[in-house]
Amino acid sequence: MRVGRLVVGVIVMLAVGTDATSQELETETARLPATGTIVVAGGVEYQTSSEGSELATPLVVEAGLSRRWEIMVEPVAYTAIRPFHGPAATGPGDLEATMIGRT
Numbered sequence: 001m002r003v004g005r006l007v008v009g010v011i012v013m014l015a016v017g018t019d020a021t022s023q024e025l026e027t028e029t030a031r032l033p034a035t036g037t038i039v040v041a042g043g044v045e046y047q048t049s050s051e052g053s054e055l056a057t058p059l060v061v062e063a064g065l066s067r068r069w070e071i072m073v074e075p076v077a078y079t080a081i082r083p084f085h086g087p088a089a090t091g092p093g094d095l096e097a098t099m100i101g102r103t
Contacts, residue, residue, distance in 0.1 A: 032102060033064035042077075052083035056093055072098045 033039050039062040047054045056079040062072045076093025 032068070032070045032100065033062050035064045035066050037064045038062070051085075052081070054082070055080045058093070068102045070100045072100060074098075 040059070042057065042059040045054075045056045045058065057077045058074060059077055060072060060074045062070055064070050074096040076095070079089070079091065079093035081089040
């Protein structure tokens with residue numbers, strides 16, 4: 001069941017079709033999307049530490065509302081947190097929404 005969810009997450013990431021030269025998530029810039037434009041990006045993150053590992057499939061959707069305003073929604077479609085000690089967690093991750101304005 002877990003492998004099936006992971007496969008679906010990877011397929012969604014590949015279907016989004018982003019430029020693989022850099023990850024767009026968490027990159028804030030003064031250049032906002034044009035009014036009415038929607039930008040969709042995604043990625044797969046895998047982290048390890050001395051305490052365990054974490055896998056996540058974050059997405060980002062940006063919408064240009066005007067020349068000076070955009071809204072960005074960043075859901076994590078799937079996350080798996082696997083500590084070496086203690087309970088593990090698997091399922092959808094956080095949802096972050098940000099309104100960005102330029103003066």
